[in-house]
Amino acid sequence: MSDNPLANLFANNKAWSESMHAENPEFFSRLVNQQSPEYLWIGCSDSRVPANQIIGLAPGEVFVHRNIGNVVVHTDLNALSVIHYAVEMLRVKHILVVGHYGCGGVKAALYDNRTGLTDNWLRHVQDVRDRHDAIIAAIEDANERVNRLCELNAMQQVVNVCQTSVLREAWARGQSVTVHGWCYSLENGLINDLKVSANSREEAMERYRDAVEAMR
Ligand code: CO
Numbered sequence: 001m002s003d004n005p006l007a008n009l010f011a012n013n014k015a016w017s018e019s020m021h022a023e024n025p026e027f028f029s030r031l032v033n034q035q036s037p038e039y040l041w042i043g044c045s046d047s048r049v050p051a052n053q054i055i056g057l058a059p060g061e062v063f064v065h066r067n068i069g070n071v072v073v074h075t076d077l078n079a080l081s082v083i084h085y086a087v088e089m090l091r092v093k094h095i096l097v098v099g100h101y102g103c104g105g106v107k108a109a110l111y112d113n114r115t116g117l118t119d120n121w122l123r124h125v126q127d128v129r130d131r132h133d134a135i136i137a138a139i140e141d142a143n144e145r146v147n148r149l150c151e152l153n154a155m156q157q158v159v160n161v162c163q164t165s166v167l168r169e170a171w172a173r174g175q176s177v178t179v180h181g182w183c184y185s186l187e188n189g190l191i192n193d194l195k196v197s198a199n200s201r202e203e204a205m206e207r208y209r210d211a212v213e214a215m216r
Pocket of ligand 1: 044045046068069100102103104105106
């Protein structure tokens with residue numbers, strides 16, 4: 001027996017590689033030569049929200065960016081680079097901004113729970129909370145309050161994506177790319193479409209306003 005504490009991962013990997021190859025002998029050689037995903041997934045780092053599995057896509061089919069609380073900030077060079085590469089190089093057709101109910105980051109932001117360094121990152125979610133103070137305060141159940149902020153946060157991040165120079169320039173040159181806002185349920189594995197899909201910055205703002213209005 002190996003004393004490598006990660007031996008099980010290498011064993012899993014070997015078995016996976018073999019089964020993929022058995023299923024389709026060209027699987028890896030095809031992916032080596034190019035990736036042409038139609039989707040960019042921007043989601044939470046939470047281990048229970050794996051992009052590919054949830055939407056049933058194979059390697060090569062979805063470009064992924066994840067961080068705590070699925071936040072898109074205009075000064076985040078990492079997120080902006082991913083969006084830029086996805087839109088300009090890979091020419092994805094859809095950007096999926098995916099929050100999830102029961103998000104620990106959103107919960108910490110909502111209740112001002114101190115977590116250390118992450119507090120600074122979650123300030124962005126607190127901005128969303130403060131903007132929609134009345135909607136959240138009107139909800140009595142603590143978990144529902146968190147879940148509502150999970151939705152509002154994902155909706156805000158859709159607007160943020162639509163306001164990036166990358167999307168504005170893509171739309172200005174007539175490129176077809178739609179930004180969507182979803183919220184995933186850990187309880188039943190289903191995605192809730194937040195109905196804020198947009199093909200322009202103006203549409204994003206309009207959809208966002210309508211969706212917020214519907215929550216009042
Ligand atoms: Co989360």
